[in-house]
Amino acid sequence: MTTPRSSPPRDRAAALRAVVGLVLPVDCVGCGVPDRALCATCRTHVAARPARVRLIAGVRTDAAFEYEGLVRTLVLELKLRSRVDLAGPLARRFGALVRRALAEAPHGTVVLRVPPSARGARRRGFDPVVLLLRRGRAPVGSALVRRDGRPGGGGGRGGAGGRSGDGQKELTATERVAATVGALRAVGVAGRTVVLVDDVVTTGVTLAEAVRAVRAAGGTVVRCVAVASVED
Ligand SMILES: [Zn+2]
Incomplete structure (x- = not known):
């Protein structure tokens, strides 16, 4: 041109x-x-590009996109190179899904984020999920805390959560689940309904742990919303 x-x-x-x-x-x-x-x-x-719907820990999980091709490129450019100028197309659909989830949920439902991996957070200095929620005109909500008490931080349990890129790729699926259970803690959700949000869902192990943490704290997860999901 x-x-x-x-x-x-x-x-x-x-x-x-x-x-x-x-x-x-x-x-x-x-x-x-x-x-x-x-x-x-x-x-x-x-x-x-198509959206995805999965069932994780018995909870409907809406992903704005399949994690492939150009969508994968956009997510990686945002997360690894802080290319916030590419956030728009991801934020629009992700934000719309979060707003829809809240509209369909009981009044007073809160948004909780799965915290980013410790390594990713240190490297980036920003939380891509927060950025995408803001850009997508959705409530940002608060983050689940890791077992070591630091939201999104701390190096306990190898960064916790078994997230890819955190040096846990070599673990078997069973080992990954074992390393993840108990990694997250929810605060202040007793008797409340919750929409959980995350960026990329791969195995679903981390999101399942987040659902477990909310339930353990007396809350109910009514839906999970992710930016993108790999084929399961
Ligand atoms: Zn182009």
Whole structure:
């Protein structure tokens, strides 16, 4: 569409983007067309991607997207490179799902976030779920706490939660569940209904632990909402 320019190797382009960050216009992460973080064609492509519904610990879990292709790229760019300029398409659908969940839930239902992994939180310095909720005009709510008492922080139990990227990938499914149970704690939810929110659902083990924590604290999870979900 615009003037072609000599295209640098992909890794150099990526390195450049990481340095340039939000200061200058960048190429589309989907197709590489210059000067747009996500071009109109790729936006349309993302908007056409399917949502997912799963059942985790007996709770309906709405994911705004399948975690694949360009959606996966957007999530990773946001989480790993703080590309908040790419949050829009994710935030719109995720926020709408959270607002719908609340509209269908009993009055007084609270939103609780599954805390990010300790390593991810340290690396990023921001919580992508909070950012997406804000951008999606949904209530941010508070975070479940880890067993060590620090919301989203602390290194206890290997960052807890068995989340991928936390060095627990080598664990078997059984070991992962065993390492996760008891990792999270819910506070102030006795007798209340709760919508749980998270970014990416993979095995569902972490979300199941979050549901367990709410139930253990006397609350009821009426729905889970995620930004994206892998095939289960
Ligand atoms: Zn594009």
